[in-house]
Amino acid sequence: MHTATELRAERLATTIYPDSELASIAVARQIADLIRQRAAENRTCVLGLATGSTPTRLYEELVRLHQQEGLSFRNVVTFNLDEYYPMQPDSLQSYVRFMHEYLFDHIDVRPENVHIPDGTRPQEQVAEFCRRYEEQIREAGGIDLQVLGIGRTGHIGFNEPGSGAASRTRLITLDHITRTDAASDFYGEENVPRRAITMGVGTILEAREIVLLAWGEGKAAVVKRMVEGEPTDSVPATYLQQHPNVRVILDEAAGAELTRVKTPWLVGRALDWQHAPTVRKAVTWLARTLQKPILKLTDEEYNENGLSELLAESGLAYDINIRVFRQLQRTITGWPGGKPHADDTDRPERAAPFPKxxxxxxxxxxxxxxxxxxxxxxxxxxxxxxxxxxxxxxxxAVFDDEAIRFAEFVAEYDSMFRLDDQPAETLYHRVADFLRNKLPGQVDSEEVQQIKGxxxxxxxxxxxxxxxxxxxxxxxxxxxxxxxxxxxxxxxxxxxxxxxxxxxxxxxxxxxxxxxxxxxxxxxxxxxxxxxxxxxxxxxxxxxxxxxxxxxxxxxxxxxxxxxxxxxxxxxxxxxxxxxxxxxxxxxxxxxxxxxxxxxxxxxxxxxxxxxxxxxxxxxxxxxxxxxxxxxxxxxxxx
Missing domain, CATH: 3.40.50.10320 (LmbE-like)
Structure with a gap:
């Protein structure tokens, strides 16, 4: 596990775990310790909660801690970051439903202590609801710990690019990229709401402690901008750099673009230059940066690009270049299952057994x-x-009209050949009627799921x-x-x-x-x-x-x-x-x-x-x- 101490490139304290499982468990235990500490002090613990795929394992672990280790949530007050607008609480995509399915239905939190933005309010009442939401946070004593995820646009909550550091809870129009990313949840981008109610950046920054979670290679680029870039409203997550107590929790994939991971020699990290993968990473980076073939790299280019220690420990650029070139050369094979009766010493796969x-x-x-x-x-x-x-x-991942087309094929085939006493036309009518009346985001009937499968x-x-x-x-x-x-x-x-x-x-x-x-x-x-x-x-x-x-x-x-x-x-x-x-x-x-x-x-x-x-x-x-x-x-x- 890497820590963020003495890394010049990083502006936020960042911890990288081997995987999201270990990271989620660690954060859940931190939250549990805070809840128990507040309970021992006879105080409430106020949590800011996020939705989406990122915190689901965190919530599962909190549920386990409650059910198996006796963690009580009776002293916990929660405030969720956001909700689509408009949105009914029982809709499949509702964050109200999400929070109950993943957390609230499985713990002993008091219903009156749960607060989630209301996607059912008439638009003329939304501004007053948002003002009152801010008041409720203050009345609860402020948020002790805020859990965040991060979107591809750099949004936290639904604070899209352009959101200022002082923004408060409000109704916001969603960015096209955010709606595209949400399209799968709504079975098509055309079904994604265009607006949402969200806590503002300023609201988030008032939390006493903030923990931001990010998993997967898909988040690596925006994580780098958040952690290492200048604060800007084009990446609202960079405003977290203004907070005194923020921790960024990543798996290895989400941290892959950070300077200390991708090019650690540029931040002065002590490296083992006898470790072949480290040398290969450095040399291929240098060649790509200079847009030169590996065998043409020079001693001067190593020295001028932060790799002088590699030269000092490993010798001339010429020797390093040949060694790395041969490593890459040995990865290439037209025989992925191994080449029979061949010397496989320098091949990625064994010659025997053959066939495999x-x-x-x-x-x-x-x-x-x-x-x-x-x-x-x-x-x-x-x-x-x-x-x-x-x-x-x-x-x-099958369109409804494809299911109708196949059901129709079965019905017409059956009507032509009439192979049994139960005409398939009834199947077609059931499927067609269901799909014609299907609501956006509605789960398919078991019959339709089987046809699509x-x-x-x-x-x-x-x-x-x-x-x-x-x-x-x-x-x-x-x-x-x-x-x-x-x-x-x-x-x-x-x-x-x-x-x-x-x-x-x-x-x-x-x-x-x-x-x-x-x-x-x-x-x-x-x-x-x-x-x-x-x-x-x-x-x-x-x-x-x-x-x-x-x-x-x-x-x-x-x-x-x-x-x-x-x-x-x-x-x-x-x-x-x-x-x-x-x-x-x-x-x-x-x-x-x-x-x-x-x-x-x-x-x-x-x-x-x-x-x-x-x-x-x-x-x-x-x-x-x-x-x-x-x-x-x-x-x-x-x-």
Missing amino acids: RVLIFSPHPDDDVISMGGTLLRLVDQGHDVHVAYQTSGNI LIRRGEAKSACRYAGVPDSNIHFQDLPFYETGRVRKKPIGEEDIRLTMDLLSQVQPQQVYAAGDLSDPHGTHRVCLTAIFEAIRRLKAAKAPWLADCRVWLYRGAWQEWDVDQIEMAVPLSPQELTRKRRAIFKHQSQKDRPLFPGADQREFWQRAEERNRTTARLYDQLGLPEYEGIEAFVRWHF
Whole structure:
């Protein structure tokens, strides 16, 4: 765990934990200590609370502390940051509902002590409600500890760019980026409210203590601006630098862009220059900064860019350059499953056994071909026994009209051939009637969810068949955590882990590929990866013999790629292979043209995938390595 002491670049006290699980537990225990301290003093504890995916694990741990360790919330008063406007409290997207589902319904907080902005007030009453909300905070004695998240625009609460440091609780118009990011929760951007009621920046800054949480690579860039940038209303979170008692809590992914992590030599950190990954990171950074091939870097350029200690400890630039160049060169392989009867000393994968049993985990029904479609095709072409496991149904990512179209197909087929006494036309009418009367954000009926799941299952089979994967090697896990019919999922459960252990034990793979992409904005990738990691840990503890001959490779999804200094296996793609990959992605017709949940990037998934593959190839080329049309990248997980 890193701390922020004596780091010139950082303007806020920042702690980086290995993962969000450990970070959330640590913050929950801090809150619990504060609650108990106030109770011992016979005083109330006033908490400012946030919503969204970031604090959910924090709230789960507070619930556990209440239920298993006797933490009482009877002396706690809460004030939530914000609420969409207009918004009914029982709506799926309501923050009132969110707080009750994740926290209030499971603890002993007094209902009269819970305060959440009211999204039902007539507009002419909103200003008075906001004024009274401020009064209630003051009457409670002010907020002792405020929990915050951060949006991609740098907003805290719903204080969008342009919000001043003195702003108070008010009705605000949401930024387009914020509405885009919320589109998945509302099943389309057109359903996202344009306004919200939020505490102001000034209101937040009056809290005695502030803890801001951020997880995932997707938050890394804005975290850097908040922690290291100048205060500006274009990034309202930077105003936290004016507060005397703020702590920023990150996982490693969210802290990846901070200077002390990305370029620690620039902030005077003592580094182990005998550590090969550190040297590789520094040299690739220098080459990219100067836009020069690695083998052309000079002693003077090392000295002038903060890397004089590396030279002093490791010798001439010439020697360092060759060493790092060869490390990168050894990551490139056209044989991702290992090349048979070849010297594998300098290859990322073993030559034997050959062929290998390969198990590719795909969180959604298209992540396999989007993220590693070229590698999948190579593994099949080179004769490996390739299995693909689709961890979730992906049913919420299908448009309603697709479900109607398939139900109509079944009805018309049945009317033509009349194979049974129960006409499928009744199915069509039930589905069509439900979807015509469906409200924005309403959960699909179980029947509709099944149809949408079958649509995605059929597309996944089609893509696998195109790639040459036999039907017997296609596995649909339908992990229970996902099957809520909503964007918001359940926490990972024992059944999710058991199903993953069962499949691993059934296939007994010598290679496993899994999505290591934690930038997925909906959290599905994160949960799926946790299930795999936990399943493998338990199998290892049980001494499963086949694990001794198994390697796990992590790919990234549609949202982000591994940095070039992290890559341990780079699989080059020719123009023809990139075209084949695109055709495999096209088999997922329900995600074509406009995916239901595109995230921040409005391009189609095949466009993102190709650009990402080409960008990685260009980076290798710019560093002086061979030029390819595209590259898919992997990092090994050492379990």
